[in-house]
Amino acid sequence: MRASGLLAFSIVVASLGAAACAQTVAYEGGRLIIGDGSAPIENGTFVVRNGTITAIGREISVPAGATRGSLAGKTVMPAMINVHVHIGYEKYLSWGAQNYSAENVLDHLQREAFYGVAVTQSVGSSPLDQSLQFQRDQKAGKFPQASRFLFIPGYAPPNGGPDEVLREATNALHVINEVSTAQEARASIQKMATKGIKAVKIWVDDRRGAYPKMTPEVYNAIIAEAHKHGMMVHAHATTLEDQKAVVGAGADVLVHLVQNERLDDEYLALLKQKKPYWATVITLGDPTAVCDHDPFFEQALPDVVIAKIRATMERRPLTPSCGPPSANAATREAILAYNFPRMVAAGARVVLGTDTGVHPGHTFGSGEHVELARWVQLGLTPSQAITAATKRPAELLGLKDMGTLAVGKRADFIVLDANPLEDIHNTRKISSVYLDGVKFDREGLVARWKKANAGH
Numbered sequence: 001m002r003a004s005g006l007l008a009f010s011i012v013v014a015s016l017g018a019a020a021c022a023q024t025v026a027y028e029g030g031r032l033i034i035g036d037g038s039a040p041i042e043n044g045t046f047v048v049r050n051g052t053i054t055a056i057g058r059e060i061s062v063p064a065g066a067t068r069g070s071l072a073g074k075t076v077m078p079a080m081i082n083v084h085v086h087i088g089y090e091k092y093l094s095w096g097a098q099n100y101s102a103e104n105v106l107d108h109l110q111r112e113a114f115y116g117v118a119v120t121q122s123v124g125s126s127p128l129d130q131s132l133q134f135q136r137d138q139k140a141g142k143f144p145q146a147s148r149f150l151f152i153p154g155y156a157p158p159n160g161g162p163d164e165v166l167r168e169a170t171n172a173l174h175v176i177n178e179v180s181t182a183q184e185a186r187a188s189i190q191k192m193a194t195k196g197i198k199a200v201k202i203w204v205d206d207r208r209g210a211y212p213k214m215t216p217e218v219y220n221a222i223i224a225e226a227h228k229h230g231m232m233v234h235a236h237a238t239t240l241e242d243q244k245a246v247v248g249a250g251a252d253v254l255v256h257l258v259q260n261e262r263l264d265d266e267y268l269a270l271l272k273q274k275k276p277y278w279a280t281v282i283t284l285g286d287p288t289a290v291c292d293h294d295p296f297f298e299q300a301l302p303d304v305v306i307a308k309i310r311a312t313m314e315r316r317p318l319t320p321s322c323g324p325p326s327a328n329a330a331t332r333e334a335i336l337a338y339n340f341p342r343m344v345a346a347g348a349r350v351v352l353g354t355d356t357g358v359h360p361g362h363t364f365g366s367g368e369h370v371e372l373a374r375w376v377q378l379g380l381t382p383s384q385a386i387t388a389a390t391k392r393p394a395e396l397l398g399l400k401d402m403g404t405l406a407v408g409k410r411a412d413f414i415v416l417d418a419n420p421l422e423d424i425h426n427t428r429k430i431s432s433v434y435l436d437g438v439k440f441d442r443e444g445l446v447a448r449w450k451k452a453n454a455g456h
């Protein structure tokens, strides 16, 4: 790994960051969206000291000597938290295990930060020891500013698990924990607990008969052992039967939608009782924005990738393309429109997850904004959508000092040029992003992407 140059550079950046947040700054006169569903504070002010919010409200006294920043005409919302991506394999000109390095993980996290995401959790596809090391290094301030990296290990039966593209990449790095008995499962979870792992993912899916399926014996053992150690279990399940089974077994987080059938009363009653978190992962593979030449999405993608997406006319799952909708698109949309509000009404707790990076050609960070818009289209209010992208994922991940704009929380926020409560698409009108009270260098990233583009 070419780490030495990167590390030398990052030490300079880290110390600048520390100097910048040691002061007190008052951000004045903006619309403040708290992130907890409450009404926004109009013409509000908040004070940040050492990266933490120390006061917030309409009538607050600004400490003497504080630097003052105007938020006139702006709306501020908490930075987002994405609980489901697959980081490290995408390199835009190629995709796979050969690209996996701390440098590439950092690149993806910077892309997430660019789009206003303060925390990014990679699920089931990150190598354990490298990822633990990355977390230590990031915590120690060895890297330039980026979204905070979290990861959870993944479990599957031998030769099961992720779709074939991700499976090939994760196999090369021996990432998936393959277990076939309850005993193996329990032993592996115990090992994870000693390493400080807080959650795991299980794949309970046979990919329409193409893969071996995780047995109830194994997932019951994983869930029971994980809970014994205070760990959560995220379950990949895409059919009604499988979702019923894993929710019934006590999985804490559902990943994916039931796409091919309408939910029934038995499942809705179970959801009412269990109230799992639910990472919907609706939008991956929706390339409309690139097809429509939207600069918000295009700015982070190399020209060659954009050209490739536009030239791809065949619709295949997860592959970005600009062709006509697939034959079953309307049916799937109708099922989604039926299932989504019923899941929410039954008590499934929506959290932001996008699956970005699971397949070539997607960009980190922008899909979050599409996911929010889809939720609103399917019936959430913009305020509920923002809560599902901020406060609730912070709660799920146990990040007590994140997720809302409130006293004692880290100053991780997005400054917007327009109000997303009026139109959720306004989350895309990003003026600036702050992490730990320090402005993230978005312009520098755009310049770097442009330069990389010119090199091809």
Ligand SMILES: [Zn+2]
Pocket: 084, 085, 086, 123, 355, 358
């Ligand atoms: Zn995934």
